[in-house]
Amino acid sequence: MSEFAVEVLDLVRTFKDGEVKALAGVSLHVPRGRVFGLLGPNGSGKTTMIRILSTILSPTSGTATVNGFNVVTHADEVRRSIGLAGQSATVDENLTGFENLRMVGLLNHLPRSVVIPRANQLLEDFGLSDAAHRACKTYSGGMRRRLDVAAALVADPPLLFLDEPTTGLDPQSRQDLWSMIERLVEEGVTVLLTTQYLEEADRLAHQLVVLDHGHVIAEGTPQELKTRLGATVLSLTFASTSQAERGVELIRDLSDKPANVDGSIVELTIDAGPAAAAEAMRRLDSAGLTLSGLMLREPSLDDVFLNLTGHRTEEDAAEDVLAGRSGRRIRS
Amino acid sequence: MTSTATTTTTSASTAQRSSLKWVASDVLVIAQRDLLAMIRIPTAVVFMFVQPIMFVLLFRYVFGGAIHTPGIGQGHYVNFLIPGILVQTTIFGAINTAIGLAEDLQKGLIERFRALPMARLAVLGGRTVADLARNVLVVIIITGVGFLVGFRPSGGVIAYVEASLLMLYFAYCLSWGFAFIGLSAPNSETAQAMAFPLVFPLTFASNVFVPLHDMPSWLQVFARNQPVSQAAKAVRGLMLGAPVGSSVWLTLIWGLGALVILTPLATRSYSRTD
Numbered sequence: 001m002s003e004f005a006v007e008v009l010d011l012v013r014t015f016k017d018g019e020v021k022a023l024a025g026v027s028l029h030v031p032r033g034r035v036f037g038l039l040g041p042n043g044s045g046k047t048t049m050i051r052i053l054s055t056i057l058s059p060t061s062g063t064a065t066v067n068g069f070n071v072v073t074h075a076d077e078v079r080r081s082i083g084l085a086g087q088s089a090t091v092d093e094n095l096t097g098f099e100n101l102r103m104v105g106l107l108n109h110l111p112r113s114v115v116i117p118r119a120n121q122l123l124e125d126f127g128l129s130d131a132a133h134r135a136c137k138t139y140s141g142g143m144r145r146r147l148d149v150a151a152a153l154v155a156d157p158p159l160l161f162l163d164e165p166t167t168g169l170d171p172q173s174r175q176d177l178w179s180m181i182e183r184l185v186e187e188g189v190t191v192l193l194t195t196q197y198l199e200e201a202d203r204l205a206h207q208l209v210v211l212d213h214g215h216v217i218a219e220g221t222p223q224e225l226k227t228r229l230g231a232t233v234l235s236l237t238f239a240s241t242s243q244a245e246r247g248v249e250l251i252r253d254l255s256d257k258p259a260n261v262d263g264s265i266v267e268l269t270i271d272a273g274p275a276a277a278a279e280a281m282r283r284l285d286s287a288g289l290t291l292s293g294l295m296l297r298e299p300s301l302d303d304v305f306l307n308l309t310g311h312r313t314e315e316d317a318a319e320d321v322l323a324g325r326s327g328r329r330i331r332s
Numbered sequence: 333m334t335s336t337a338t339t340t341t342t343s344a345s346t347a348q349r350s351s352l353k354w355v356a357s358d359v360l361v362i363a364q365r366d367l368l369a370m371i372r373i374p375t376a377v378v379f380m381f382v383q384p385i386m387f388v389l390l391f392r393y394v395f396g397g398a399i400h401t402p403g404i405g406q407g408h409y410v411n412f413l414i415p416g417i418l419v420q421t422t423i424f425g426a427i428n429t430a431i432g433l434a435e436d437l438q439k440g441l442i443e444r445f446r447a448l449p450m451a452r453l454a455v456l457g458g459r460t461v462a463d464l465a466r467n468v469l470v471v472i473i474i475t476g477v478g479f480l481v482g483f484r485p486s487g488g489v490i491a492y493v494e495a496s497l498l499m500l501y502f503a504y505c506l507s508w509g510f511a512f513i514g515l516s517a518p519n520s521e522t523a524q525a526m527a528f529p530l531v532f533p534l535t536f537a538s539n540v541f542v543p544l545h546d547m548p549s550w551l552q553v554f555a556r557n558q559p560v561s562q563a564a565k566a567v568r569g570l571m572l573g574a575p576v577g578s579s580v581w582l583t584l585i586w587g588l589g590a591l592v593i594l595t596p597l598a599t600r601s602y603s604r605t606d
Contacts, residue, residue: 054447058605079449090440094369106361107450109354135372151444 083152086163142173362458
């Protein structure tokens with residue numbers, strides 16, 4: 001058996017008779033026993049990739065192999081060896097949590113004697129025992145998402161696809177789900193995860209691919225990507241737009257990446273955070289420029305995109321990212 | 333060599349048997365899920381039972397006095413009406429097949445099913461079987477209500493059961509067409525809007541509620557020959573002990589034709605990955 005859980009070669013997927021290219025020749029190698037992240041904004045092709053790998057959609061060209069089985073010619077074997085959760089799949093809200101898990105277990109052709117204890121165990125593991133016999137329409141968003149992941153695990157698959165597992169979740173539910181995913185990986189499960197959040201990819205993924213408009217624009221470990229990006233973003237707010245324009249000329253050389261000027265706000269991606277910030281303050285002070293705000297922060301997906309592609313993510317995706325970043329940065 | 337060949341054949345037929353077993357098991361799991369969901373949605377229960385009872389009362393007591401059916405069911409309209417209502421209700425039930433599948437598609441449940449190693453046929457098979465089970469219950473309830481409002485079929489118990497099986501079969505065959513509609517519609521509202529204009533002329537431009545001879549002659553041509561009229565004629569004839577002519581055979585053939593054409597159409601629509 002191959003050392004890779006997922007192998008994708010030059011995968012292309014078009015929609016509307018070739019007018020829309022969701023995937024424009026993507027190759028991936030997902031090693032076993034690790035978390036592999038697909039990072040990208042809405043419309044970058046993440047979900048299309050997951051749907052092809054879980055046999056819901058067929059590729060236009062290229063090949064994809066999951067656990068050694070071709071997704072087109074051996075779809076049933078692929079289905080027997082994967083679990084799918086996230087925005088591509090869902091739970092039945094008219095059934096209880098227990099009934100949902102039992103249904104998925106039986107449809108995986110597990111014997112009843114295995115399914116029932118397994119369902120109860122998963123409900124307990126995911127903190128849903130108390131709600132096990134309540135209809136899912138009474139569940140909170142976080143509970144539904146946990147049940148969704150539990151359903152993907154009923155058949156004990158060696159490979160799990162998680163399509164934006166934490167989109168729309170509150171910070172606490174997100175933390176809980178992250179811990180659960182980490183526990184699964186410790187048990188030896190391979191996870192292929194899509195996300196819009198750099199923070200999530202950073203926390204969970206051992207390896208990352210960044211997608212934009214169906215192309216791979218970067219890959220590596222989160223550390224490698226962040227080093228490539230610069231570890232920190234220095235965000236300076238000036239008293240006026242003209243002061244910002246003067247200020248940016250004084251500090252531009254502190255970064256080898258282009259500075260981003262947005263009105264009176266200047267943003268610079270820098271490697272040595274505090275030292276560079278201090279140097280910037282000294283230069284601005286001696287030029288008689290005053291700041292009304294200063295912030296050092298982790299680079300966001302927006303910064304990744306700005307740096308890798310030279311363009312910002314689509315507006316709606318950016319809004320999602322901002323909303324999901326627990327209000328650390330508020331757009332004026 | 334011989335023994336190897338025998339072993340291969342045996343294991344192949346075992347695999348075939350076991351795959352058939354799994355298709356049946358998957359269909360039942362989905363049917364159970366659909367029935368559970370059905371009884372937990374109060375509006376669905378209302379739609380299921382209250383609406384046909386209202387139809388019975390409406391036609392029995394409001395319109396019925398103006399409709400004359402001499403020579404059928406001892407001349408009492410209620411005897412003409414109840415078999416018609418039964419046919420109409422079981423066919424209306426097929427709309428639920430379309431709505432339910434469109435909802436599953438819309439909510440992403442179909443995506444989950446399609447990523448599972450279950451039989452491709454099972455989601456549709458389960459849904460149609462669940463709707464069949466519900467129709468069995470509807471037939472029993474409407475029969476009971478019919479008796480309360482004066483329905484006295486004179487064809488005998490065996491013929492009554494035969495008639496019931498015939499219309500359940502006919503509605504089941506049609507439900508595959510509505511499965512196809514459900515999978516083609518972008519949401520459940522559209523599915524309902526697509527299904528209703530199909531069901532409406534078939535059940536109302538027919539002999540379900542009124543005798544054909546009172547219709548304008550151009551309409552009679554359509555009404556006489558369309559499948560629902562044949563089904564209603566067969567069911568009514570059997571229940572009331574009246575002559576059925578070729579209507580039983582025609583109903584069986586219409587149903588089989590629908591099944592042969594619609595099942596592959598719906599299954600292909602479910603399995604498509606483009």
